[in-house]
Amino acid sequence: MTFDRRSLLTIPLVAGVAPAAFARTGAQLGGGQSRETDLPIWPPAERFALWPGIPQGAPNPLPTPHPTMPRYPDGYRDFQMRGVVRPEVGVFRAPRPDGRAVLIVPGGGYAITSLRNEGIDVARALNAFGITAFVLSYRLPGEGWADRADVPLADAQRAMRLIRANARTYGIRADKLGVLGFSAGGHLAGSLTVLPDFNVYRPVDAADRHSARPAWAGLMYAVSNMDPGRSHGGSRANLLGPDPLPTVQARYAIDRQLRPGAPPLFLVHAEDDTTVPVANSVDTLAAARRAGIPAEAHFLQRGGHGFGTRLSPRSPGSLWPQLFDRWMGEAVSP
Template sequence: MFDRRNLILGTLAASVAASAPSQTPPPARAGDAPVPGLPDPVETIDLWPKGAPGMPAVPPVETVDQRSTDPDLPDRAVRGITRPRLVVFRPRIPNGAAVLAMPGGAYTRIVIDKEGYEIARWLSARGYTVFVLFYRLPGDGWKAGPDVALSDAQRAMRLIRSRARDFAIDPERVAAMGFSAGGHLCCDLATRFAAKTYDPVDAADRLSARPFIAAPIYAVQSMTWPVAHAASREQLIGKDASPALERAHTPAENVTKQTPPCFLLHAEDDPTVPVENSLLFRAALKAQGITVETHLFTNGGHGFGLRKTIGKPVEAWPELFIEWARTQGFA
C-alpha cells in the first residue's frame, strides 16, 4: 500500500539518499562545460553490485561523443557501456509515480540528451521520479547476446521497486518509456518481463519486472523485413538471423494477456523506422485485449524527442501521454 505516511517517510529517506556519494558517474566527456541552467544529474545507481554478468573477453570502452555544434544544445551519445546504470532525476515534490526511460541509438549507442535527459527533466518537473537507463549493447559481445539490454531493463525495474521507499514512490507505479531502439527495449520489457535472462543476484530479483504501463515512442519493433530497422536488427540478432530468431525478438510476437497497457506514438513520415512497427504492435495488443492508446502524426520524422517537435502538432505528445497515463491510474 502507498499512502501519505509512506510518502513522508520516503521523502525523508530520499533526502538522506540524495546526500550519499554517487556510484559510477553518469556518462560524460572530460572538459565539457555544463549548459547554463541545465546542470547534468549526478545521482546514479549501478545495476549490478558485483559487475555486469557475462563480460566480453575484450571489454568495450565507454566513450561519449558530442554530435552537436551548439554548446547550448548538447546532443551526446555514449557507446561501450560496461557499467550499466540508472541516472536519477528527482522531482521537487514526488507524486508517487516513476518512469524508467530508455533512450535509443540503433543498439550501437545510447542517446544521452535528446531521448534521455530532456524527457527526464520534463517529467520530473511534473512530479515524476525518472530513471534514465544506460544499458549494455548487444553488439559488444556480452554472453547474454540479444537479451543483454533486456537483462538490464529487467534488473532496473526490480531495483527501482526495491528502493521505492528511498524515492517516495509507489513500487507498483513504475512505467517504462523508450525511444527508437530504446522503444524496442521498452516493448521487449513489456512483453518478456518474466523471461529469465540472468541469474538472480540479490533480493531485488524476487520482484516483478513488469511495467505498470509502457510507452514505446517511434519504436523499432519488428525484426522481420521489410519493416525492420536494418541497423538495430543487425546489432541485435545479426544480418543472417533465422526467421525463428527474428520472431523471438519481435515484441508483437510475444504479446500476452499479461502485457501492460501501452501508449504508442509514431510519425507517419518517419524515414528511419517505418510506422508499421507501431501498427503491428498495436494489432498484437488489440488481439490480446490489451488497452492501447495510439497517436499517429502526419509530420515529425524520426528521433524528434522534445526538441524537434516545436511548432508541430506532435509537440503535444508528452501531455497526451500524461493525460492517458492518468486514465490508467498511473498518477
C-alpha cells in the same frame, strides 16, 4: 579546461563513466559555437549501478567506454554513449513527486544510446508533472557480450527490480512504475513489456525477487519486430547479429508477443519517419487490439525520427508529454 571536437572523442574513461569535465558549457565544449549554458552531463549526480562489478557474460577485452557529443543541424548537442561496461541508472526526482515513476530507455539503433535527447531531456520534461524519472544507460549487444540479444533486456529487467526494491527511498509507488522507450529503446521497452519474467540472467540478490513488469509502457517511434525488411535494419543487425536463431528472432517480435493481460500501451509515431517506418507502431496497435490490451496511439503527420522533446511548439506532436501524463492517469489505477 576546455575541449574541442577532437579532444572530446579521445578522453580516457573508466567503468563507463564520463568525466566531470563534461559539465562544461556548450561554448567551452564546442569552441564557442553553442550558446547552451546548461548542457547536461552523464552520469548525473544521483545514480546507481545495476550489477555488482562487471556483469555476467563480459567479453575479453572489455568494451572501451566512448562518449560523444554530436551537434545536430539545429545546433542541439546530444550526449551519446558506446562501450558501456557498468550499466547504470540516472535518477531524476520531481520537485513535487506524486508517486508515479518511469524507467526511460534511450534509443540509438542498439549501436549507441542517446542519453540526452531521449533520456535526460525527457526526464526533466516528465519531472514537471510530478513523475520521478530513471534513465537507463544499458549495454549494447554488438560489443562482445555473451547471448548478445538478451543483454539489453537483462539490464532493463534488473533496473526495474532495483527501482521497485528501493521504491520507498525514491518516494515512489512500486505499482506505478512504468517504462518509456524511444526507437530501439522503444523496442527494448516493448521487450520488457512482453518478456518481464523471461530468464536472461542469474539472480544476484534479494532485489531480483521483485517483478520487472511495467505498470504501463510508452513506445515512442519504436521498432516493433526483428523481421528482415520489416524491422529497422540497423537495430536488427546490432541486436541479433549476422545469423540469428529463428527462436531468438521470434522472441523479440514485440507485436507478435503481445498477449492478453499485458500492460497498457501509449504509442507515438510520425508518418514521415524514414528511419523506423510508422508501420511498426501500426502493427503494435493492431496486435494490442487483437489481444484486448488497452492502447492509445498518436500518429503525427510530420515529425520525422528521433525528436525526443524537441518538436516545434507549433507541432501538435510537441504536446506528447502532456498527453502521456494525462493518459497515465487513466492507465494506472489509483
